[in-house]
Amino acid sequence: MVIFYKKSMKGQAYINNQDISKWGASFAKGAYEALLKPAPTKENVRNESRIEDGVREDTSNIRLSERTISLPFWIVGTSEDDYLAKYEDFLDEIASGVIVLKVPALKKVYKLIYSDCSSYGHYNRTKGKIILKLKEPNPRDREFL
Known part of the structure; x- marks a missing residue:
């Protein structure tokens, strides 16, 4: 007999x-990858002159652009009522303004803003998977644990 814990x-x-875990939430597959994905850079200053071949591009001051993160979560309740209550409380917290997301395994604290829900599905209204679209306005504005 095999027992799963x-x-x-x-x-x-x-x-x-x-x-x-207060909301019965946990990261779903792909969450760590989404958080660790590097931010894009802003476009470099370019000069395209008709009197020179090609372009001149200044790479002396590379800056990061904001990034959008698709962060998947599972939310689990012990019953239909428990699940729905946890789900609503979770959404209220997410939409309350700036989200300070501390992830001990990555030793980082992210400052994010909720922008959209790209996917949602539930299973018997006791377990659901939600993929949140979150903006990180300044990828350099993080704390390290």
């Missing part, structure tokens, strides 16, 4: 200093 999700991440 459910790994505790406590301490996986914190949103605004609250453990995401």
